[in-house]
Amino acid sequence: MAPRSRATPKKEKTAASRALKLPVTTETTTSSGLQVLAAERGPLPLVSVRLVLRAGSSTDPKDKFGLADFTVRLLRRGTARLSADEIDETVEFVGASLAAGVSEDLMSLYVTTPAEHFPAMLSVLGQLVREPSFPEKEVELARERSLAQFANDLDDPGTIADRAFTRALWGDHPYGHDVGGSASHVRTFTREDVVRFHRERIGPKGALLVVVGAVKPEVVAAEAEKAFAGWSQSEQLDPQPAPAVEGIAQAGKILIVDKPDQTQSQVRIGGPGYRLGHPDYFAATAMNIALGGGFTSRLVNEIRVERGLSYGVGSYFDAMNAGGAFAISTFTKTASTREIINVALGEVAKVRKGGVTPRELKSAQTYLAGLYPMRTETNDSVASIIADIRVHGLGEDWVEKFRDRLRAVTPKQVKAASAKYLFPQAPAIVVLGKASEVQKQLKGLGPISVAQVSEYE
Numbered sequence: 253m254a255p256r257s258r259a260t261p262k263k264e265k266t267a268a269s270r271a272l273k274l275p276v277t278t279e280t281t282t283s284s285g286l287q288v289l290a291a292e293r294g295p296l297p298l299v300s301v302r303l304v305l306r307a308g309s310s311t312d313p314k315d316k317f318g319l320a321d322f323t324v325r326l327l328r329r330g331t332a333r334l335s336a337d338e339i340d341e342t343v344e345f346v347g348a349s350l351a352a353g354v355s356e357d358l359m360s361l362y363v364t365t366p367a368e369h370f371p372a373m374l375s376v377l378g379q380l381v382r383e384p385s386f387p388e389k390e391v392e393l394a395r396e397r398s399l400a401q402f403a404n405d406l407d408d409p410g411t412i413a414d415r416a417f418t419r420a421l422w423g424d425h426p427y428g429h430d431v432g433g434s435a436s437h438v439r440t441f442t443r444e445d446v447v448r449f450h451r452e453r454i455g456p457k458g459a460l461l462v463v464v465g466a467v468k469p470e471v472v473a474a475e476a477e478k479a480f481a482g483w484s485q486s487e488q489l490d491p492q493p494a495p496a497v498e499g500i501a502q503a504g505k506i507l508i509v510d511k512p513d514q515t516q517s518q519v520r521i522g523g524p525g526y527r528l529g530h531p532d533y534f535a536a537t538a539m540n541i542a543l544g545g546g547f548t549s550r551l552v553n554e555i556r557v558e559r560g561l562s563y564g565v566g567s568y569f570d571a572m573n574a575g576g577a578f579a580i581s582t583f584t585k586t587a588s589t590r591e592i593i594n595v596a597l598g599e600v601a602k603v604r605k606g607g608v609t610p611r612e613l614k615s616a617q618t619y620l621a622g623l624y625p626m627r628t629e630t631n632d633s634v635a636s637i638i639a640d641i642r643v644h645g646l647g648e649d650w651v652e653k654f655r656d657r658l659r660a661v662t663p664k665q666v667k668a669a670s671a672k673y674l675f676p677q678a679p680a681i682v683v684l685g686k687a688s689e690v691q692k693q694l695k696g697l698g699p700i701s702v703a704q705v706s707e708y709e
Contacts, residue, residue: 272628272651277638278469282476284483286456289638290472291464293631299370299465300631301363303377304639306491307453308357309433310426310574315440316449318433321354322394322441323449327361328352329390332383336390339376348373356427357494357573358643359454364632367466371475374463378479381454391443402435402709409511410583413518413684415708416509420680421522421577423501426494435709455488456480460642464635497575500524504678506700509708510687517589517685521596523675525569525576528644535661535669536569536578541616542608543567543599543674544580548615550599555582561592569673573644578673586686590693593681604674607667621655 275291282288312319328350329336343350348365350373361380365373405411415430422428432438461480463472500523526532537545544551544567555565565582580600584592608616627633628651641650678698683690687702694700 272625272654274628274634274638274651275464278473280469280473280476282456282480282483284456284480285485286459286461286476286480286483288461288463288473288476289642290467290469291462291634291638292467292469293464293634294466296631297367297466298631299365299367299463299467300635301365301370301374301377302462302635302639303361303381304460304462304643305359305361305381305454306357306458306493306643307359307449308355309429309431310356310494311453312426312429312433313445313449315437316433316445317429317437318398318431319437319441319445319449320359320453321432322398322438323446323454324352324354324359324361326386326390326394326446327380327384329394330385330387331379332385333379334376336387339380342376343373346372350376354431355572356431360639362632370463370465370467370471371478374475374479378483382480382483384450386443386446386450388443391441391446395438395441398432398438399435401432402438406705406709409514409516409518409684412509412511412705412708413520413682414581416507416684416703417520417522417579417680417682419708420502420505420507420520420682421500421579422497425497425501425574427497427572427574428501451487452489453491455485456483457485457488458491460639462635462639462642464631464638494572494574497524497527500577500680502680504698505680506694506698507680507682508687508690508694508700508702509682509684509705510702511684511705512686512688514586514685516583516585517592517683517690518583519589519592519596520579520581520682521593521675521679522577522579522682523673523677523679525578525673526571527575528571528573529646530571530576532669532672533571534657535665536673537620538613538616538658538661539603539608539666539669540567540569540578541619542612543603546616546619550603551580551582551596554595554599555592559591559595561588561595565592565596578675586689589683589685589690593683593694593697597675597679600674603670604676605671607663607670610663613661613663613666617659617661621658624654624658627651 346369
């Protein structure tokens, strides 16, 4: 009997091996000047919408820190046609979701909806930004909730340490305050403040609407025109980026935030990083995975595995439009505060001088390349990437070339990035803990100042 021929089964491509490509986008502009990007994407009958405004916390007035965040949370608390309850009921009735948030550079509103209800949900989104009513009662409730949260935060050492760290890094720069502001500023917020911020900052100038999902681009264009027609530009200020960051405010200085009841110290160490879209991104990101951004990184091994100084330690780059930071975050028992700082700075110094090994680099590249395709799996994630590419100028081939650019990183490039970003000058160090025991440990690291927790409410 002649042997049977057997076809070799084709290997199914995994998400990690498939070529990455964003869906084709169609660009239009509404009569009000809003830029619209639509990408039809199936097979699920869902649509994700992202409205991005250049009205982040860096646009907060100097005496009203947190106003952008406060305003965006009030947008859904009533419009000229819908009450807060009616907005919630309208969204929930069709199985949609509505969310909003603020970063240092941007204000964003998000809608996910079944495709059949896309026109209605886009209409609601248009009402939120075009004609919010800001009822006095809702402003008062929002202020009370914010102040209660600030009071609760005083019992969260990590939150207060992060807040103090932000101020230490950026100082008087518009990035130098927490996105949510501070209790002393929020306490002064009035309805008039919110109305003025909306009038001056929330408009179609510089705004971007991204729609991804089971909807035709021509339908998106038509519904966007309906939803945002008449959105006035007359009083909106021209969106201006935050000024370029020139350096770290407290480089070489030590700040202790005194919390006498603490038995542990929260530790933050930081220096200059890079802005969003910087060419150093790929080399620096790969380097950071090896240093402290991965589960098998050097910082985790030396601090957690070898010495048992902390359950948690990590390093990261925080990149924004005007600049960025490289930072290390960890915690430890009070008695080992200086030791954990010394170990962290020691590992940073080793990588700064010698880079990472070829094996570490290869491992970081494999990890990141395998993880990245997950960012293109849902309509929400695709909308996010499309918005990032356009708003931050990443380049239209960002997704398509991402893994190639990552894999092209060489040990030489990593070493150059390490020398550039891993604290070539003394970093800023913030420690939240028991000052009476911590201060003597930190002598010799740099000039020391002591602040009280209440200063960061």
